[in-house]
Amino acid sequence: MKELITSLFSTLTIQEVSLIISVINIIIVTASLILFVVFMVYFERKIMGYMHARIGPNRVGPKGIFQSLADTIKLLFKEIIIPAKADRFMFLLAPILLLIPAIAAWAVVPLNPEFLIADINAGLLYLLALTSFGVYGVILAGWASNSKYAFLGSMRAAAQMVAYEIAMGFALVGVLMAGGSLKLGAIVAAQSGGIQNWFFIPLFPLFIVYFISGVAETNRHPFDVAEGEAEIVAGFHVEYSGAAFAIFFLAEYINMALISILTAIFFLGGWESVFSNFSILENSVFSFLIQPSIFWLLSKTLFFLFVFVWLRATFPRYRYDQLMTLGWKVLIPITIVWIGVECIMFVMEVGPWSSV
Amino acid sequence: MITEIIFYTFSSILICAALGVVFFRNPVYSAVSLILSFITSAFLWFLLESEFLALILILVYVGAVMVLFLFVIMMLNINEQKTNSRFNTIAPLALSIGLVVLIEMITLIWLKSNQFTETAVIISAPSSENNTLELGKLLFSEYIYPFEIAGFILLLGIIISISLTLRTKKGKKTQIISKQIDIDPSKRVQLVDLERGNN
Numbered sequence: 310m311k312e313l314i315t316s317l318f319s320t321l322t323i324q325e326v327s328l329i330i331s332v333i334n335i336i337i338v339t340a341s342l343i344l345f346v347v348f349m350v351y352f353e354r355k356i357m358g359y360m361h362a363r364i365g366p367n368r369v370g371p372k373g374i375f376q377s378l379a380d381t382i383k384l385l386f387k388e389i390i391i392p393a394k395a396d397r398f399m400f401l402l403a404p405i406l407l408l409i410p411a412i413a414a415w416a417v418v419p420l421n422p423e424f425l426i427a428d429i430n431a432g433l434l435y436l437l438a439l440t441s442f443g444v445y446g447v448i449l450a451g452w453a454s455n456s457k458y459a460f461l462g463s464m465r466a467a468a469q470m471v472a473y474e475i476a477m478g479f480a481l482v483g484v485l486m487a488g489g490s491l492k493l494g495a496i497v498a499a500q501s502g503g504i505q506n507w508f509f510i511p512l513f514p515l516f517i518v519y520f521i522s523g524v525a526e527t528n529r530h531p532f533d534v535a536e537g538e539a540e541i542v543a544g545f546h547v548e549y550s551g552a553a554f555a556i557f558f559l560a561e562y563i564n565m566a567l568i569s570i571l572t573a574i575f576f577l578g579g580w581e582s583v584f585s586n587f588s589i590l591e592n593s594v595f596s597f598l599i600q601p602s603i604f605w606l607l608s609k610t611l612f613f614l615f616v617f618v619w620l621r622a623t624f625p626r627y628r629y630d631q632l633m634t635l636g637w638k639v640l641i642p643i644t645i646v647w648i649g650v651e652c653i654m655f656v657m658e659v660g661p662w663s664s665v
Numbered sequence: 666m667i668t669e670i671i672f673y674t675f676s677s678i679l680i681c682a683a684l685g686v687v688f689f690r691n692p693v694y695s696a697v698s699l700i701l702s703f704i705t706s707a708f709l710w711f712l713l714e715s716e717f718l719a720l721i722l723i724l725v726y727v728g729a730v731m732v733l734f735l736f737v738i739m740m741l742n743i744n745e746q747k748t749n750s751r752f753n754t755i756a757p758l759a760l761s762i763g764l765v766v767l768i769e770m771i772t773l774i775w776l777k778s779n780q781f782t783e784t785a786v787i788i789s790a791p792s793s794e795n796n797t798l799e800l801g802k803l804l805f806s807e808y809i810y811p812f813e814i815a816g817f818i819l820l821l822g823i824i825i826s827i828s829l830t831l832r833t834k835k836g837k838k839t840q841i842i843s844k845q846i847d848i849d850p851s852k853r854v855q856l857v858d859l860e861r862g863n864n
Contacts, residue, residue, distance in 0.1 A: 396693075399693070399694075399697075429716060430716055430795050430796075430797060431716045431717055431720050431797055434716075434717065434720040434721070434724065434797075435716075435720055437720075437724055437728075438720045438723040438724045438727075438728060441723075441724055441727070441728025441729070442723070442727060442728060444728075444732055445697075445700065445732075445735075448732070448735055448736070448739070449693075449697070449735075452693060452739050460739070463739075464736070464739075464740075467732055467735075467736055468736075470732075471729065471732055471733075474728065474729075491797055630840075634842075
């Protein structure tokens with residue numbers, strides 16, 4: 310792509326060309342994320358329907374595939390009601406504060422070895438910083454609504470997200486030690502060479518902890534006490550309507566996709582193939598299956614998205630004190646113990662990192 | 666050229682945000698502009714190519730400390746202070762403290778102005794390509810004792826603050842999950858045979 314642009318506009322400098330390429334990449338990623346959310350809502354409702362022995366959406370279009378498109382149009386044309394006692398500026402700022410970090414985090418996520426918007430040295434830290442920033446959208450939405458239910462929801466969300474962020478950070482410390490780099494591309498490269506080198510085997514507890522805290526961080530079932538329909542109506546976004554509500558919805562689904570793709574990158578070898586050791590396939594029609602490609606990354610991501618939906622359809626909601634007990638007394642000790650175990654594995658030279 | 670534009674833009678945002686912290690009447694707005702000033706100062710550190718410090722600033726101060734600040738401010742539910750009366754009593758004290766800090770900073774910068782230019786050159790040098798790695802190596806070799814002592818003090822702080830606030834009430838009803846799991850179902854219900862037609 311770089312050559313194409315330089316040949317078309319020969320007068321541009323190298324800096325300008327890289328700027329144009331970045332802008333194009335950003336537009337591609339953002340547009341596909343928004344399209345993904347439209348698809349994901351349908352995927353979720355359909356799977357939930359089958360798990361509950363229902364049909365799910367089936368009215369708009371064949372098999373109901375245009376249902377979420379219709380919902381989007383409905384949401385966008387609805388009136389945005391701002392409560393009279395609400396803090397107008399903060400009320401409108403809050404959804405944007407939730408959406409921007411959710412999209413901006415994708416800047417350091419590599420989709421294949423070449424495609425990456427920003428290759429910064431501390432990619433993993435950048436991700437942690439941005440995911441921790443998302444909590445402000447929730448807190449400010451609850452406060453600005455000037456409503457008891459919204460406020461309760463945001464208080465719950467703040468405590469929960471701070472608690473689970475710690476477990477998440479500790480789990481990533483293990484990944485960082487194993488990968489030996491803060492760059493996501495280098496972490497995937499450290500897992501190359503077959504399924505036995507993927508980090509989910511030596512770091513299995515961290516893998517589980519990371520995914521559970523990811524679910525909690527996105528405020529999804531069974532950790533969605535911040536929304537808790539039966540207890541506090543709809544939590545922090547109870548006063549939002551129309552497009553403002555749609556932004557909350559968008560941010561939640563983009564965060565889900567982010568957690569899924571990051572779990573795939575950190576623990577399941579990213580774009581590495583499942584069959585990379587099957588040399589029988591090498592000269593057959595299926596030789597493309599051995600190659601590392603974006604196909605593998607996306608199918609792993611889709612699997613974790615399915616797990617998100619599965620959890621939602623299966624589990625009842627946690628009670629608030631049980632949620633805190635799980636975060637502080639179970640997940641954090643597990644990660645700390647396993648980092649110690651990992652250190653011992655390093656000294657004993659056991660694990661995928663010792664062969665390199 | 667671009668670097669200068671970015672620098673002056675972010676510094677002016679930083680100064681405005683810092684003024685906002687002081688002059689907003691609503692404490693929530695003050696807290697939000699404090700967050701904005703943390704983020705813009707992190708951007709300035711990015712310009713110095715010290716991405717580790719910049720990201721840690723966001724992670725620690727914006728991601729953890731300010732959440733708790735905002736939490737407390739919201740819980741207290743302070744309404745906008747309409748009156749100016751308290752401001753007048755505190756003003757002389759605040760001004761004198763501010764003046765002392767200002768004088769200190771001016772003398773420091775004036776005395777060390779030569780070294781400042783030198784360090785600026787060192788920081789922007791390409792030798793610090795991966796400064797997270799460099800920082801880690803320094804912390805665990807040259808500065809290992811200060812680093813360990815700081816870690817120990819923080820650990821003490823955690824233990825002390827928990828032990829100060831932890832109170833177990835007598836007669837408090839709590840759920841002990843391990844006991845709940847360990848129960849024997851056959852002992853929970855006692856089946857009694859009733860003789861028929863004997864009541």
